[in-house]
Amino acid sequence: MPASAVAARCTAQLLSGAPAATAEEAVRRVLAVQGQDPRGFRLAVRARTSGGTAAEVEAALTGSRSLVVSWLNRGTLHLVEAADFWWLHDLTTPQLAKDSVRRLGQEGVPPPLAERGVAVVHDEVSEHGPRTRDELRVALEGAGVPTTGQALVHVLLAATLQHRLIRGPVRDGEHCMVLAEDWLGAAPPPLPREEALATLARRYLAGHGPATDRDLAMWAKLPLRDVRAGLAAIADETVDLGDGLLDLAERAPAEPLPTRLLGNFDPILHGWVSRDPVLGAHEGNVVVGGIFRSWAFDAGRAVALWRIAGGRVRIAPFARLPRRTEQALLADAEAVVAYLGLPAKEPVLEAV
Incomplete structure (x- = not known):
C-alpha cells in the first residue's frame, strides 16, 4: 500500500492534522475504540486530542455519561459515544449469540446455568445499579454459576447481548456494569437495518478511509453482503481509489505523517484486514x-x-x-x- 494511503488513514484517524478538541470528538471520529485495556483506550484518546487529560475520559464515563464501554464489534469491548451505543449494539451484536453459547459451554457453563447467570447479572444491576465485576462474581457464585477462567467474562457478555449492559461509571478505578437504559435513559427508536448499514459505512470511512469492503466487514464482523449494501447506499458520497479502496469524496487532503507514541490496542491497528x-x-x-x-x-x-x-x-x-x-x-x-x-x-x- 502506498504511503499516501497510510497518510490518509492517519488523517482520518486524527493522528495527524488538527486534533480533536474533546475525548468525545476523538471517539466519534473513530466510531469505536478498542476498549479492553483501560489505559490503552485512554492513550488512544490522548493521541487524537490536544490539551486534555485522562481525567476528562473519566469524567465522560462517570460524570456526563457521554462515553461508554461495551461489547460491540467482533464481540470485543469498545469505547463509544453514548449516542452511538444503541445502533451499534443492535447492528453488530445479534450475530454474536451463537458464539457466546459455544464459548460458555467451553468454560463449563451449559445453557441452563448460562440462563441463570444472565438472570442474576440482570437482577443485580436492576436492583443495585452499577456493579463491579467482583460484586457480580460473588452474586454468580452464590447462585451456583461458574466464574473461573473466562466463565465470568462470557456470562457478562451473554447478559450484555440480551439486556444491553454497558461498562459506564468508574468506581475506585474500576468500570461498573449497568443497564444502558438505567444509565443513559430510554433507548431511542431503533434504526431500520438499511439505514444502520449506511450509517456504519459512512462513519467507518470517516475514521478509517481509504478502506475496502472486506476491511469494514472484518472490523464490524458483519457479512460482506451487508457491508456492500451499506456502501452502495452511500455510493454518491464515496470515491473509488482503485484496488478496491473507497473513501469519502469530501475528504480533506492527507496531512504529514506523525511521530507519536501510541498505546496498546490503538485503533490504527484494528480497522483493516x-x-x-x-x-x-x-x-x-x-x-x-x-x-x-x-x-x-x-x-x-x-x-x-x-x-x-x-x-x-x-x-x-x-x-x-x-x-x-x-x-x-x-x-x-x-x-x-x-x-x-x-x-x-x-x-x-x-x-x-
Whole structure:
C-alpha cells in the first residue's frame, strides 16, 4: 500500500492534522475504540486530542455519561459515544449469540446455568445499579454459576447481548456494569437495518478511509453482503481509489505523517484486514499472542516499543533512529506522563 494511503488513514484517524478538541470528538471520529485495556483506550484518546487529560475520559464515563464501554464489534469491548451505543449494539451484536453459547459451554457453563447467570447479572444491576465485576462474581457464585477462567467474562457478555449492559461509571478505578437504559435513559427508536448499514459505512470511512469492503466487514464482523449494501447506499458520497479502496469524496487532503507514541490496542491497528502497511516486519514485536503492545510510530511505520516502568517512559527502538525522531518521541513521552497525571520523570531512550 502506498504511503499516501497510510497518510490518509492517519488523517482520518486524527493522528495527524488538527486534533480533536474533546475525548468525545476523538471517539466519534473513530466510531469505536478498542476498549479492553483501560489505559490503552485512554492513550488512544490522548493521541487524537490536544490539551486534555485522562481525567476528562473519566469524567465522560462517570460524570456526563457521554462515553461508554461495551461489547460491540467482533464481540470485543469498545469505547463509544453514548449516542452511538444503541445502533451499534443492535447492528453488530445479534450475530454474536451463537458464539457466546459455544464459548460458555467451553468454560463449563451449559445453557441452563448460562440462563441463570444472565438472570442474576440482570437482577443485580436492576436492583443495585452499577456493579463491579467482583460484586457480580460473588452474586454468580452464590447462585451456583461458574466464574473461573473466562466463565465470568462470557456470562457478562451473554447478559450484555440480551439486556444491553454497558461498562459506564468508574468506581475506585474500576468500570461498573449497568443497564444502558438505567444509565443513559430510554433507548431511542431503533434504526431500520438499511439505514444502520449506511450509517456504519459512512462513519467507518470517516475514521478509517481509504478502506475496502472486506476491511469494514472484518472490523464490524458483519457479512460482506451487508457491508456492500451499506456502501452502495452511500455510493454518491464515496470515491473509488482503485484496488478496491473507497473513501469519502469530501475528504480533506492527507496531512504529514506523525511521530507519536501510541498505546496498546490503538485503533490504527484494528480497522483493516492487514496491519502490514504500518507494522511491516515488526508485527511480531508489537502483536504477541493476541496482545497489542504500546509502540512508537514515525513516517507511517512502527519504529519502537515503549512502556512505563517506575513512572518513567522507556522507549526501545527497533533500529537506530534519526535524531529528529528521537527528540520527537522523547517529547511525546513527556506528554504521555502529563496526560496520565503521573509525576514528571525524564523519559529514557534505550540503546538499540
